[in-house]
Amino acid sequence: MQPFTKLTGVAAPLDRVNVDTDQIIPAVHLKRIERTGYGQFLFGPLRFDADGEPNSDFILNHPSIQDPKFLVTGRNFGCGSSREHAPWALEDYGFRCIIAPSFADIFYNNCFQNGLLPIVLPEAEATAIMDKLKNNLGATLSVDLESQRLWTDDEELSFSFDVDPFRKHCLLNGLDDIGLTLLHEDRIAAYESRMGMSA
Amino acid sequence: MPPKTMFDKIWDAHVVHQEPGAPSLIYIDLHLVHEVTSPQAFEGLRLAGRKVRRPDLTVATVDHNTPTWDLSRPVVDPISKRQLDALAANLKDTGIAFYDRHSPNQGIVHVIGPDLGYTQPGMTVVCGDSHTSTHGALGCFALGIGTSEVEHVLATQTLRQFKPKTMEVRVEGPLSTGVEAKDLILGIIGQIGVNGGAGHVIEYTGEAVRSLSMDGRMTVCNMSIEGGARAGMIAPDDTTFDYVRGRPFAPKSDDFDAAVERWRKLPSDDGAAFDKRVVIDASTLEPFVTWGTNPGMVAKVTGRVPDPASFQQSAEREAAERALDYMALEPDTPIQNIPIDRVFIGACTNSRIEDLRAAAAVIRGKQVNASVYAMVVPGSARVKAEAEEEGLDRIFADAGFDWRVAGCSMCLGMNPDVLQPGERCASTSNRNFENRQGKGGRTHLVSPPMAAAAAIAGHFVDIREWKES
Ligand code: SF4
Numbered sequence: 030m031q032p033f034t035k036l037t038g039v040a041a042p043l044d045r046v047n048v049d050t051d052q053i054i055p056a057v058h059l060k061r062i063e064r065t066g067y068g069q070f071l072f073g074p075l076r077f078d079a080d081g082e083p084n085s086d087f088i089l090n091h092p093s094i095q096d097p098k099f100l101v102t103g104r105n106f107g108c109g110s111s112r113e114h115a116p117w118a119l120e121d122y123g124f125r126c127i128i129a130p131s132f133a134d135i136f137y138n139n140c141f142q143n144g145l146l147p148i149v150l151p152e153a154e155a156t157a158i159m160d161k162l163k164n165n166l167g168a169t170l171s172v173d174l175e176s177q178r179l180w181t182d183d184e185e186l187s188f189s190f191d192v193d194p195f196r197k198h199c200l201l202n203g204l205d206d207i208g209l210t211l212l213h214e215d216r217i218a219a220y221e222s223r224m225g226m227s228a
Numbered sequence: 229m230p231p232k233t234m235f236d237k238i239w240d241a242h243v244v245h246q247e248p249g250a251p252s253l254i255y256i257d258l259h260l261v262h263e264v265t266s267p268q269a270f271e272g273l274r275l276a277g278r279k280v281r282r283p284d285l286t287v288a289t290v291d292h293n294t295p296t297w298d299l300s301r302p303v304v305d306p307i308s309k310r311q312l313d314a315l316a317a318n319l320k321d322t323g324i325a326f327y328d329r330h331s332p333n334q335g336i337v338h339v340i341g342p343d344l345g346y347t348q349p350g351m352t353v354v355c356g357d358s359h360t361s362t363h364g365a366l367g368c369f370a371l372g373i374g375t376s377e378v379e380h381v382l383a384t385q386t387l388r389q390f391k392p393k394t395m396e397v398r399v400e401g402p403l404s405t406g407v408e409a410k411d412l413i414l415g416i417i418g419q420i421g422v423n424g425g426a427g428h429v430i431e432y433t434g435e436a437v438r439s440l441s442m443d444g445r446m447t448v449c450n451m452s453i454e455g456g457a458r459a460g461m462i463a464p465d466d467t468t469f470d471y472v473r474g475r476p477f478a479p480k481s482d483d484f485d486a487a488v489e490r491w492r493k494l495p496s497d498d499g500a501a502f503d504k505r506v507v508i509d510a511s512t513l514e515p516f517v518t519w520g521t522n523p524g525m526v527a528k529v530t531g532r533v534p535d536p537a538s539f540q541q542s543a544e545r546e547a548a549e550r551a552l553d554y555m556a557l558e559p560d561t562p563i564q565n566i567p568i569d570r571v572f573i574g575a576c577t578n579s580r581i582e583d584l585r586a587a588a589a590v591i592r593g594k595q596v597n598a599s600v601y602a603m604v605v606p607g608s609a610r611v612k613a614e615a616e617e618e619g620l621d622r623i624f625a626d627a628g629f630d631w632r633v634a635g636c637s638m639c640l641g642m643n644p645d646v647l648q649p650g651e652r653c654a655s656t657s658n659r660n661f662e663n664r665q666g667k668g669g670r671t672h673l674v675s676p677p678m679a680a681a682a683a684i685a686g687h688f689v690d691i692r693e694w695k696e697s
Pocket of ligand 1: 291292336337338357359575576577635636637639640657658
């Protein structure tokens with residue numbers, strides 16, 4: 030997993046609530062057995078029209094939104110399925126940081142597993158950033174995970190955010206959960222024998 | 229000792245390791261695997277030179293990506309076939325039980341787990357699928373996980389989790405006739421909202437819940453995720469024990485009795501504190517139909533499509549406007565005037581034997597409306613066989629329903645069963661998201677009897693006024 034420390038980049042405002050995983054990546058694209066290559070399908074039903082042509086109304090098709098790193102969106106982002114293809118698609122497209130007033134639980138967890146930083150901001154702060162981005166399409170945001178700060182490029186808006194210390198540590202260092210857990214293998218074996226469920 | 233919730237009891241019994249500030253390491257008793265969310269996990273194991281720690285606690289099947297046409301017809305989509313083959317290859321020589329497309333035990337993961345007796349009270353159950361919450365109906369902590377976590381469980385038989393909060397949803401009083409488990413959960417989601425359970429594990433309590441059969445309880449727990457909850461659960465009781473007894477992988481004779489002794493201690497203690505509580509009066513529940521593009525957008529069957537202008541918050545108003553636009557519905561249309569093109573009875577929400585019986589009772593001796601294509605997809609090969617033994621397949625076929633082979637089918641628009649753009653479907657599945665059942669498809673979530681009646685009438689009808697022939 031690639032570490033996440035600091036990031037500056039274009040932020041795409043996606044002003045919708047309850048964006049579900051079927052909108053992020055429809056099930057028809059989950060047939061592949063690879064972990065990569067999902068970016069081309071990201072937000073497919075919103076990004077493309079019925080003929081597969083880019084839908085000019087959709088924010089990611091706007092000429093000012095080039096190579097976005099941040100996605101700023103509405104509450105309950107990522108609700109629905111547990112499919113990790115959703116963060117894979119976001120990451121493959123180039124996103125590294127998603128900002129919303131709230132996230133669905135499984136999606137939120139899945140982000141950390143893939144080097145994506147999901148930031149929860151109070152509704153008022155998220156709306157302030159959203160409004161600013163909508164009025165300045167192509168504007169950039171910056172985030173510093175170590176100091177837990179997020180700001181707009183003109184520094185007019187600057188917020189601190191919460192992140193669980195364990196998740197932060199893993200992201201900063203690009204640590205793999207499985208490796209960490211296997212350090213406790215003796216405890217797992219002890220649990221199994223205590224519960225009479227050794228293999 | 230202070231009184232504990234059932235969730236706390238199960239959680240505490242499964243903590244392997246706990247460090248301050250870090251997520252707990254929780255032991256997993258049962259891991260269900262399917263073809264869509266596992267290939268990248270197995271690949272990860274291979275790349276790291278790791279192996280599956282407990283193949284004996286892992287069960288695999290194929291469901292999401294399998295066609296539901298006759299088993300003699302092969303899988304034709306090469307990409308789907310590649311994914312199905314990948315699962316078989318990944319499982320080879322691992323010792324993991326695998327129920328492939330032709331196995332008599334094949335089916336939707338959340339149908340076969342309880343049906344085969346793998347799922348038992350007090351367990352921790354995970355699967356790379358959000359509707360793993362279904363298994364909570366037996367008194368388990370059952371949750372959906374992502375593929376990285378699937379890999380983690382395969383390698384370590386544990387999961388890293390921050391302890392969720394608890395929420396009690398108490399449904400007081402009895403359900404009225406014609407109000408199904410599906411209506412109960414749609415009513416709950418309509419009330420708490422699609423985000424209402426976020427960060428929480430819901431325990432459903434109260435008379436209306438207690439009186440449900442196991443199949444009904446599974447329908448309720450299934451849709452916990454639609455209310456944003458991490459998991460849903462219902463305390464085990466005699467209904468639960470009677471259900472588990474005698475199933476192929478359930479404990480036998482003395483072991484079963486000993487297990488029941490333990491399971492009787494699982495229910496929440498009197499006075500146990502929940503972080504959040506919601507009380508619902510069962511008499512306010514009616515047959516429901518979703519009108520929009522998330523499962524919280526529900527209306528009573530006697531009601532009307534809402535007017536977006538009636539929503540207070542602008543985000544809600546805009547979401548409702550977008551939903552009506554996508555669903556091609558006019559505000560204030562009576563729900564029962566909405567014509568439908570397709571009916572889908574199936575999915576892990578409502579594809580168990582009782583669901584099929586309830587639907588069959590409604591349509592017996594009647595004919596599917598000429599403008600409707602209707603299909604029934606049993607949740608597992610075992611449910612299908614049981615239904616056929618009872619002659620339900622004939623009832624459906626005689627009425628003009630297509631009787632299919634087990635799988636997720638039109639629940640998710642991944643396999644060949646999909647809605648065409650613009651088609652409107654009465655569906656017993658759990659998600660009415662845009663494009664969920666196929667690009668441009670329009671989904672209305674309902675109970676099996678409501679779906680069955682709609683197939684006959686060609687539009688939604690109030691099942692309480694239905695005359696069986
Ligand atoms: S039936 Fe639908 S909700 Fe259930 S596991 Fe299959 S795809 Fe998921």
